[in-house]
Amino acid sequence: DTAVSQTPKYLVTQMGNDKSIKCEQNLGHDTMYWYKQDSKKFLKIMFSYNNKELIINETVPNRFSPKSPDKAHLNLHINSLELGDSAVYFCASRQSEAHNEQFFGPGTRLTVL
Amino acid sequence: GQQVMQIPQYQHVQEGEDFTTYCNSSTTLSNIQWYKQRPGGHPVFLIQLVKSGEVKKQKRLTFQFGEAKKNSSLHITATQTTDVGTYFCAVGYTSGTYKYIFGTGTRLKVLA
Numbered sequence: 001d002t003a004v005s006q007t008p009k010y011l012v013t014q015m016g017n018d019k020s021i022k023c024e025q026n027l028g029h030d031t032m033y034w035y036k037q038d039s040k041k042f043l044k045i046m047f048s049y050n051n052k053e054l055i056i057n058e059t060v061p062n063r064f065s066p067k068s069p070d071k072a073h074l075n076l077h078i079n080s081l082e083l084g085d086s087a088v089y090f091c092a093s094r095q096s097e098a099h100n101e102q103f104f105g106p107g108t109r110l111t112v113l
Numbered sequence: 114g115q116q117v118m119q120i121p122q123y124q125h126v127q128e129g130e131d132f133t134t135y136c137n138s139s140t141t142l143s144n145i146q147w148y149k150q151r152p153g154g155h156p157v158f159l160i161q162l163v164k165s166g167e168v169k170k171q172k173r174l175t176f177q178f179g180e181a182k183k184n185s186s187l188h189i190t191a192t193q194t195t196d197v198g199t200y201f202c203a204v205g206y207t208s209g210t211y212k213y214i215f216g217t218g219t220r221l222k223v224l225a
Binding site for chain 1: 156201212
């Protein structure tokens with residue numbers, strides 16, 4: 001069983017389009033994250049949600065809007081895609097403060113043309 | 114934004130050689146985690162260190178947290194081709210934090 005899943009795995013789209021990436025975790029974890037990994041492999045936190053509430057927003061452009069319909073899901077919607085948005089986006093989850101280990105999804109490779 | 118430096122950025126070793134990556138912060142850390150990302154894969158949690166001077170071992174991997182809790186190292190003894198990947202540290206500045214800052218990563222290549 002996949003612990004943290006993301007769809008789609010690959011996303012190729014034109015500049016200016018709007019797209020969404022979905023993430024689901026079946027671990028019963030309280031906290032979920034979105035990370036962006038660029039071509040140099042730098043991993044940067046974008047958002048963190050705890051029990052459906054936004055905890056961290058790391059100066060990400062307003063074009064990025066996360067949504068957590070329930071504790072198990074954290075989706076990422078991106079408006080007006082730009083070339084610089086091309087990257088691998090990882091979703092991750094964490095059980096609690098006492099159990100800090102983060103479980104990452106397989107990633108979504110976004111290519112903006 | 115905040116950045117945590119890891120050195121070296123890249124390392125090529127012959128199979129059987131040892132490997133070490135270092136993670137450095139200018140600020141005292143609450144704890145530090147280490148992750149491994151295989152080529153084309155996602156980061157996978159290896160370990161967490163919390164106490165000053167802590168040393169933990171996992172088979173051929175040895176993790177150390179500095180006495181001042183500002184740096185950490187990961188040492189692999191007798192590397193194997195399965196060790197290939199990028200190793201990241203992730204630092205937590207405050208206890209119970211939701212936010213971890215990932216280091217710049219060290220890419221390891223092991224030549225058979």
